[in-house]
Amino acid sequence: MATEQKDETVGTGTLGKTMAVLEAVALAERPMRFTDILAVSGQPRGTLHRQLTHLVQEGLLELRADHVYLPGLRLLKLASASWARNEFRAVAAPFLEALHAQTGETVHLGVLRGREIIYLDKVESRQAVRMNSQIGNASPVYCTGVGKAALSTLDDAALEVILSGIEFRRFTPQTLVDRAALLGELEAVRRSGVAFDREEHEPGIRCVAAPVCDAARSLVAGISVTGPAYRVEQEKLEAWVPLVRQAAGGIKNELDARLGPQR
Amino acid sequence: MATEQKDETVGTGTLGKTMAVLEAVALAERPMRFTDILAVSGQPRGTLHRQLTHLVQEGLLELRADHVYLPGLRLLKLASASWARNEFRAVAAPFLEALHAQTGETVHLGVLRGREIIYLDKVESRQAVRMNSQIGNASPVYCTGVGKAALSTLDDAALEVILSGIEFRRFTPQTLVDRAALLGELEAVRRSGVAFDREEHEPGIRCVAAPVCDAARSLVAGISVTGPAYRVEQEKLEAWVPLVRQAAGGIKNELDARLGPQR
DNA sequence: AACTCAGTTCCAAATAATGGAACTAAATGG
DNA sequence: CCATTTAGTTCCATTATTTGGAACTGAGTT
Missing domain, CATH: 3.30.450.40 (GAF domain)
Structure with missing residues (x-):
């Protein structure tokens, strides 16, 4: 039952938690659906749902029609600029x-x-x-x-x-x-x-x-x-x-x- | 006096504001110091300072010894995964x-x-x-x-x-x-x-x-x-x-x- | 039609973000 | 060298957002 999971990201308030969710999705080997993320994030359903919604609104994640969350293009845009400079x-x-x-x-x-x-x-x-x-x-x-x-x-x-x-x-x-x-x-x-x-x-x-x-x-x-x-x-x-x-x-x-x- | 600035990122609570700051720094042509960011962000000093601190702690930005904020390597890591998949x-x-x-x-x-x-x-x-x-x-x-x-x-x-x-x-x-x-x-x-x-x-x-x-x-x-x-x-x-x-x-x-x- | 499972919405309580002001440190200049 | 400005940081009562449990919806099964 207990999902042994100790995220190293704490102390940055809500940003840390949100980033942990983003990273879980972005670095996952396979596409993840809501429940998959729920299992690894250890957050309550309501909370996670809002976090994901925000991430999608921000373009950091994308929600495909089949309910799969994928890394968003904004990540590429940000990284590209950071690399170039x-x-x-x-x-x-x-x-x-x-x-x-x-x-x-x-x-x-x-x-x-x-x-x-x-x-x-x-x-x-x-x-x-x-x-x-x-x-x-x-x-x-x-x-x-x-x-x-x-x-x-x-x-x-x-x-x-x-x-x-x-x-x-x-x-x-x-x-x-x-x-x-x-x-x-x-x-x-x-x-x-x-x-x-x-x-x-x-x-x-x-x-x-x-x-x-x-x-x-x-x-x-x-x-x-x-x-x-x-x-x-x-x-x-x-x-x-x-x-x-x-x-x-x-x-x-x-x-x-x-x-x-x-x- | 009024900094004509209408960010399209609103509605995602604190995440949107934080991302706006991140993007301002990451996409800036030249390296930015605290005050430069303050000017374009339209946030109060204390608030901006905390946001930047959090972004740095999360590895999304880096703070060089000469007080210049730069895009962090975590952006590259995230984007690389997103691209590969x-x-x-x-x-x-x-x-x-x-x-x-x-x-x-x-x-x-x-x-x-x-x-x-x-x-x-x-x-x-x-x-x-x-x-x-x-x-x-x-x-x-x-x-x-x-x-x-x-x-x-x-x-x-x-x-x-x-x-x-x-x-x-x-x-x-x-x-x-x-x-x-x-x-x-x-x-x-x-x-x-x-x-x-x-x-x-x-x-x-x-x-x-x-x-x-x-x-x-x-x-x-x-x-x-x-x-x-x-x-x-x-x-x-x-x-x-x-x-x-x-x-x-x-x-x-x-x-x-x-x-x-x-x- | 009843049942499940996945996803979504709601709202009072808990928590974190806000922003003004005070503070410190480093440049500038007289 | 001290006065003055400018840049960066810290503090904390107020305010707004996040939290998380529970109830709801709706698609897919049996």
Whole structure:
């Protein structure tokens, strides 16, 4: 009977509750009807109904004729503007292009948000299949190259906050599924300045990543070069290490230069 | 003294007001500080401050050290999920690819939302410069090919609602800037089944578009082939008319087929 | 026709938002 | 260097919105 559900979003009054509902619907794997949402939201019927009505009126959700709630187009509009005007992305873009030109493989830019990595940009050659599939995508920190790179820059206190909330999940046989293993890995990343993803998140996918952050740690991010395991052997990843480090360094310099003056 | 400001978002209680603030910040051309937002929001200082604090806590906005409010990463995360799971986009994608293969130029998929066209997808070959710049972008209905195509499918009542709220703005010498001209054009679009954009939105950019909508008019959209005027003469656009019509028809059939069964 | 299940509406009580004013911190300038 | 303006933040009695239980509607079953 009790739906074990502890939303981390509280303290922002009604906005937090409404956003929790929005997120539940927007991130759901399958389309959701009223009762489905009711089950996961833990709100009373009347309340939930009003919240959904408001979200639909605002264009954040859409209510299809068959009573299925879907993410609304206003989300796209808002995100598009936010992406287009993101300074960090703009600064990093030329370095990502260069890295792609040098390696020929897909290059990602991701930033740390809470316990997730959100991908801000990517550059790849063959756009044949899906276009910007990855952008905005949220992935776990502990099993992605960018994630481990980002974590390696944090101090103990900040790291502890994140680690304490992680629920490790095994995506592949290589996924690091406990704290100790991850801490060991992070130590190695700190020493070498790069993080590898050895098919830890998706089978057949490998990457090298390097951290990028600003002096104040208000921005913690990373860049990576990713490729299919059959084409990209560990040696090749190793060979790219200097390139990735160099690109990350370039971005950091550019950031410092931009942030310096306004201080 | 009086800030002439009539937000269309009312009736959703506090959510509407908060979203108006969010949108003001997210869609602003330049970064905004507290006072800038205060000026456009028309809210009392204390109220606005709390709203902004909540938005920041929710990750919808970010507050940089220099007191500038920026769009938050949670917007990207939400939008990415919404985009990835959009059925209409998925249905249309193969037709867009085909149209691109046939024409060699950029193909767009846009849907009508209120008085704007929101671009849902695009296919283009040379991704050299910027990746998904267009996706999620909101453009006026009255001066884009997709916009005029979409409008042409509406009945008088629905059209009236939209037209009555349009504030015509001249983007180029060719922009249609009055109701009569637009109505005339729409009549032509209805007869021919395609809409042209003759450098009406951006100088040097032309397109052919065809409408796509479902039987219930709950989805009103369009697809277009766009190219630079120097490379794409009017004749070429004319030559693409059958292709665009065919692609639009294909998408519509597929939609009907998918929607039919569940009815 | 009786019954269920999904979705919607209603309204007194509980709670959160409002907005004016006072307060603090950082720029400006005399 | 202190006075003055401007920008950002906090406070709290009042006001408005949200809450949530219960009753209602209506489509689909048996």
